[in-house]
Amino acid sequence: MTDATAQLTTADGRPLKAALAASMAVRRRRAFLLVAPLFLFILISFIIPIGQMLLQSVHNDTFSSAVPALSAWFDENPQGSEIDEAAYAALAADLKLMKAEKTAGSAGTRINYDVAGTRSLFTSTARKADKLEAPFKEAILAAEPKWDDPNLWRAMRSASNPYTIDFYLAALDMTRDETGAIVAVEEGQAIYKKLFWRTLSLSLEITALCLLLGFPIAHLLATLPMRKAMLLMILVLLPFWTSLLVRTTSWMVLLQSQGVLNDLLVGIGLIDDEGRIQMMYNQTGTIIAMTHILLPFTILPLYSVMKTIPPSYVRAARSLGATSWTAFRRVYLPQTLPGIGAGGLLVFILAMGYYITPALVGGADGQMISNMIAFHMQKSLNWSLAAALAAMLLAIVLIFFWIYDRLVGIDKMKLG
């Protein structure tokens, strides 16, 4: 850098950069104040909850906070130590504490994630906690022999540390064996990996279908005369404005085995009454309904890109000797890529997290990972596992986003 550029000053001798900053300060402040409400809103309603969710997937203190004495014992005695009288004494002290603070239920629930049927063990023993006397080992085992289970103690040891990756292990169909090593769960219990694969493949199928179906419509929209294009646009947007629930239930009316479509097929004699096609409560139903619902998300970005492509490009290609197919493939299609990318990515991301439609029309094998997340949020109340599953879903979406950025470039995306 030369001296001249390093020491540029204004006419009255102030450094140029400082003068520029000062002159822009008011405008910058005003711009900041204008976006401040939205920024706060996003912070409170989006960033903080997401952060909490991510925290919850690795941090669960419902058990560890209820058992201070046991935590201390686990700290002093490493994995594999004999469960001695001191351990049972600590357990008895904690059970008393649980009874006093009414935390036996939630602490038991936490252990119940790992060892089934232990929630009642905690609540029933805690009820009798006041009557327990030394030697505690005999007293507790006398009250509830199940406390002798080494699996239970291993689960309690792992839960006594509020920070754990066990929920991610569970989300990947893995668990810890007796020695604490990470192993895959038994064949019959593995569900999540399969579900992730299904979510991924369903989403990809739906995205491909949406692009395939949406491309010609978007092209029509972009090339038809104004009046007709408006009419078609309304037809595209009308379902978009209709409630998701209404659209999904209307698909149920259409697709069910006693539904409109099957009745029609039986009516025209294409299938007989016994051979009604099962189009719902399976993956077919999920794919049909979600493709329909997500279609506008591909049409609109494609339309906005196609609208900016002048017809003279294809005409030029044709006049240069290209057949209409070559002109489409070599000239038109490449120019719609930003729209294909934007629409495809949008639909893919939305499909990955879709919940209501698969829940209603998906049946058993049309369920997606978000249905499992909802299950853990609402039914099993294992929020940490739900958070771990959600975090993995988020990670998958981000990975696809990254791949897209590398392949196409995010700056080339055009949403509208």
Add this chain to the structure above:
Amino acid sequence: MTTATNGEGFVVFDHVQKSYDGETLVVKDLNLSIGKGEFLTMLGPSGSGKTTCLMMLAGFETATNGKILLDGNNINDMPPHKRGIGMVFQNYALFPHMTVGENLAFPLEVRGMGKSEREEKVKRALDMVQMGAFANRRPAQLSGGQQQRIALARALVFDPKLVLMDEPLGALDKQLREHMQFEIKALHESLGITVVYVTHDQGEALTMSDRVAVFNDGRIQQLAPPDELYERPKNSFVAQFIGENNKLPGKVETLDGETCTVRLQTGELIDATPVNVREVGQETLVSIRPERVEFKPEMMPPGAHMIDAEVLEVVYMGDIFRTRMRVAGTEDFVMKSRNTLGQTKLHPGEKIRIGWHPQDARALDPM
């Protein structure tokens, strides 16, 4: 007529009509024969049907009625890619996702030409428009004039016999436009191709063309070489559209073969050449070019009529003086006189008498 007469028409429009909505005709009975190697310009205001004609020739629109022949073959039902016509578009239509080289190679590639031959031809075409160093650029990295050259090279690279240009210079600034006019003209002459050029810029039409077809209202109003078009417009529309023109409405007083006199609405009598007036008493519009108006009696032919004029404004334009006058009731009668050493300086308010050679004033249809 210069090149128009050599041989039969290379491109022939035979009673071509075009309608988009079935109610109005955009092109009404077009008959046009374009000679091989000719540079023909379709000139006209927007909506006059000139671009539609070009699009029909290129194959992007179909003629509603009539035939279009290219080199003797009816091409009405031939798809655009089989016509082998090069085309330069108004916005250049360079493919933005391809480099300049790929753009030029495209027409050769779709013709199945081998790679080495392709590269050879692309290079030659780029050198022809002095853009040899730009093969690896993207169109967006080029200036308007450079894009124009590439579009031109792309339309020529596959050696078409006919090249269509749809207002190709419309987006360029004045200086570049004039420069490109000469380059296009030079290319036309050196390559011997036939060019059909569409523009609404009359200056462009006059400087480049062998013949100009002036379009208005779906018809060719006049088809003539530039000089004839300018000096001997066949009707009021052409007279108005090409160059600046003074118009004086009146009635034919006497009619005598090559000359006539016209009684203006304000009573003065002027000389004119009858163009499309046929009888005495007919309404007419006399058109006179500003540079053919004289105010010195010694410049006038003997016996020519002169009329009174009052100078309203004199604009110094460097090479000429543009004098606006009140003549026979109109206030926008313009006279252009050369800025020569001995030129008489006129001043606003001055009362003079003006006149012209009878053949410079043309008695046309009363619009």
